[in-house]
Amino acid sequence: MRIHHYEKLWLIIGSLILIIFLSILAVQTFVLDMGPPSHAETIDPQSVRESELFANTGLQEVGDKEYEIAMIAEMFAFRPGDLEVPVGSTVHFTLASPDVTHGFKITDTNINVMVVPGHISKISHTFDESGEYLILCNEYCGLGHEYMANTITVK
Amino acid sequence: MKKPSRQSVQGKGHTTAEESSLKGTFVSVLILAAIMVASWAAIMLLFLERF
Structure with missing residues (x-):
């Protein structure tokens, strides 16, 4: 040919x-371990609120400037609400939804996760710059979708 | 003067198409490649900037 x-x-x-x-x-x-948010673990959506993993909903310091938080994205809020961490902190987020698919987007960062009911999503980020970061749900989840917003204050 | 038959005209046209220059197509493909590489690089830079 x-x-x-x-x-x-x-x-x-x-x-x-x-x-x-x-x-x-x-x-x-x-x-470089820059893969997409893990969807490897599963969870029964109906047991999210009662589960041990999401019971202690707050920032937990696991090392020097290293934090872990288990967050629930539900209609129409993120639990727990507003967060505050020192500059240079690495935060490991563990997310789950007890109802419908939500989004978890932190502005000006690469964090943009689809929180699918039945799956546990994990993602980490180091906040090197101080400021107020907006957390948004960017998957339309119902009539109160626009109220799903929180902030992470880095100072 | 004898007019060329339809068949011979078609035959000639076919030969010309095969030997035609693909310079314009080549340039178009390169322009498309440049647009794709530029968009990819821009998104990559944005990702690294926010990392």
């Missing part, structure tokens, strides 16, 4: 671009 010279060239360029993109993605995921 005869392939035109230019056709050969753009096939090579296209393949190279694809290889480069996928290699960067692979390095990010497997070497």
Whole structure:
């Protein structure tokens, strides 16, 4: 089969671009651990509010400037509410929904999680800059969707 | 003068298409590639900036 010279060239360029993109993605995921929020663990949505994991809903210091928090995203609030952490803190979020699918988006960060009922989502972020970060639900979840907003104060 | 038959005209046209220059197509493909690479890089930079 005869392939035109230019056709050969753009096939090579296209393949190279694809290889480069996928290699960067692979390095990010497997070497730098920048994978998407984990949906590996499951939970019965009806037992979220009573479960041990989400019973102690508050910031827990697990190390030097390292915090853990289990949050429930429900119609139409995040529990617990507003948070406050010192600058440079790493916060590990564990999220679940007892009702419908919610979003968990923290503005100006890479945190953007879909909280699907039945699944436990985990994501971490280091807050290096002080300020007030808005937490939003960005999955339409019902009539009170726009009231689902909290803040994380970093100072 | 004898007019060329329809068949011979088609035959000639076919040969020309095969040997036509693909320079314009090649440039279009490169422009498309550049747009894709630029968008990808911009999103990647935004991600790293917020990391």
